[in-house]
Amino acid sequence: MPRILPVPSPSPRCPAPRPARSVSFPAVTITFADLTTMRIGGPVGALHVATTTPDAVELLRSTDSAEEPLLVMGGGSNLVVGDVGWPGTVVKMASTEFEIVGDRLTVAAGVEWDTVVQTAVAEGLAGIETLSGIPGSAGGTPVQNVGAYGTLTSDVLESLSVYDRETGQVERWLPEQCGFGSHRQSVFKHSDRWVVLDVTMRLRRSGQSNPVNFPAVAQRLGIEVGGTAAPADVRETVIALRREKRMVLDPDDHDTWSVGSFFINPVLEEVPERARECPSQPDVKGTKLHAAWLIEHSGFRRGYGTDWGNGTVALSSRHTLALTNRGGATAADVMKFAAHIRDGVEARFDVRLNPECNLVNCSY
Numbered sequence: 221m222p223r224i225l226p227v228p229s230p231s232p233r234c235p236a237p238r239p240a241r242s243v244s245f246p247a248v249t250i251t252f253a254d255l256t257t258m259r260i261g262g263p264v265g266a267l268h269v270a271t272t273t274p275d276a277v278e279l280l281r282s283t284d285s286a287e288e289p290l291l292v293m294g295g296g297s298n299l300v301v302g303d304v305g306w307p308g309t310v311v312k313m314a315s316t317e318f319e320i321v322g323d324r325l326t327v328a329a330g331v332e333w334d335t336v337v338q339t340a341v342a343e344g345l346a347g348i349e350t351l352s353g354i355p356g357s358a359g360g361t362p363v364q365n366v367g368a369y370g371t372l373t374s375d376v377l378e379s380l381s382v383y384d385r386e387t388g389q390v391e392r393w394l395p396e397q398c399g400f401g402s403h404r405q406s407v408f409k410h411s412d413r414w415v416v417l418d419v420t421m422r423l424r425r426s427g428q429s430n431p432v433n434f435p436a437v438a439q440r441l442g443i444e445v446g447g448t449a450a451p452a453d454v455r456e457t458v459i460a461l462r463r464e465k466r467m468v469l470d471p472d473d474h475d476t477w478s479v480g481s482f483f484i485n486p487v488l489e490e491v492p493e494r495a496r497e498c499p500s501q502p503d504v505k506g507t508k509l510h511a512a513w514l515i516e517h518s519g520f521r522r523g524y525g526t527d528w529g530n531g532t533v534a535l536s537s538r539h540t541l542a543l544t545n546r547g548g549a550t551a552a553d554v555m556k557f558a559a560h561i562r563d564g565v566e567a568r569f570d571v572r573l574n575p576e577c578n579l580v581n582c583s584y
């Protein structure tokens with residue numbers, strides 16, 4: 221029998237259940253600085269919060285038929301919007317439907333991702349424990365095939381439903397339709413045609429995690445690389461490691477005012493001579509280089525930036541790839557700093573870094 225779980229009780233990372241209808245806010249009172257984890261960006265034209273999947277579909281249909289510019293967002297943890305903001309409609313996916321049937325877990329796009337992991341672990345389902353502590357929504361995870369500590373969204377995704385803005389239809393897709401493959405890529409990342417409405421993951425009912433292939437996690441757990449542990453222990457270990465790297469949101473810590481990794485690990489068909497010493501891995505599209513290594517070896521150490529420009533943007537003191545808002549940064553400040561890092565790396569290694577996050581109405 222299908223089982224509908226209540227949304228787990230509120231915690232600092234788990235907002236209280238919302239009323240089961242969409243909520244609209246008056247224009248210009250809200251900015252993207254209020255809605256994103258980097259806390260930058262200008263005003264929102266009109267914000268609609270979709271608290272159920274049918275509401276989301278209705279809002280998407282009505283916005284498109286009115287031919288208003290539409291921006292869909294989840295938790296705002298991978299989104300950088302310019303200081304001009306978004307003059308059109310923003311639909312924030314906050315749908316809360318959540319269902320477990322056997323070893324399958326189906327969640328609406330708006331459910332907070334870490335609530336999904338927490339609930340799976342509590343319900344005895346293994347497979348996503350290493351994806352603990354990642355901010356954002358469940359619907360955001362297929363967009364860049366979110367991954368951490370050896371697990372990718374595509375490893376567990378069984379299907380998802382999408383709203384097709386061109387046809388106005390809702391469709392159920394298999395993972396092979398999502399365009400996963402090369403590092404952090406999907407069809408959703410390169411087109412705003414499809415909106416993810418829910419995701420279904422196939423997990424395992426087991427007291428043992430998936431094999432832990434990440435040496436730092438295995439070492440903390442006191443197991444061999446490739447060994448297993450209780451999923452709850454893996455989750456706790458991953459969250460502890462992420463906290464040390466400031467990769468768990470903390471409103472009091474500017475090192476976490478970021479979008480996670482700002483730059484993507486570059487995938488190149490041919491690695492330039494000067495970058496041959498950079499650690500690399502094979503990718504379906506060529507060779508994947510280690511962006512953090514390139515940045516550090518171009519002279520940008522962790523924490524770099526507080527003495528540069530107006531000092532409002534800097535590399536995190538614990539994570540080279542995270543560009544952080546030290547307080548009062550504008551999108552223009554972030555773009556200037558990102559260009560500075562990109563140009564420094566290009567001058568040193570002949571490799572151009574591109575953003576991993578989604579830039580809207582801003583560029584560098």
Ligand SMILES: Cc1cc2nc3c(=O)[nH]c(=O)nc-3n(C[C@H](O)[C@H](O)[C@H](O)COP(=O)(O)OP(=O)(O)OC[C@H]3O[C@@H](n4cnc5c(N)ncnc54)[C@H](O)[C@@H]3O)c2cc1C
Pocket residue numbers: 257291292293294295296297298299313329354355356357358359360361363364365366367368408414415416417466467468469476478479480481578
């Ligand atoms: C501290 C920190 C740590 C992070 N660590 C990791 C990590 O370990 N691994 C990792 O992969 N990422 C990481 N990230 C990045 C981020 O958490 C993920 O990319 C997350 O999945 C983004 O989800 P979101 O709901 O916040 O998306 P948003 O930021 O709201 O949106 C991002 C993009 O996805 C689109 N989008 C959002 N929802 C939907 C939807 N339902 N349908 C279609 N398009 C949609 C938006 O239009 C936008 O283009 C981290 C970020 C932060 C701030």
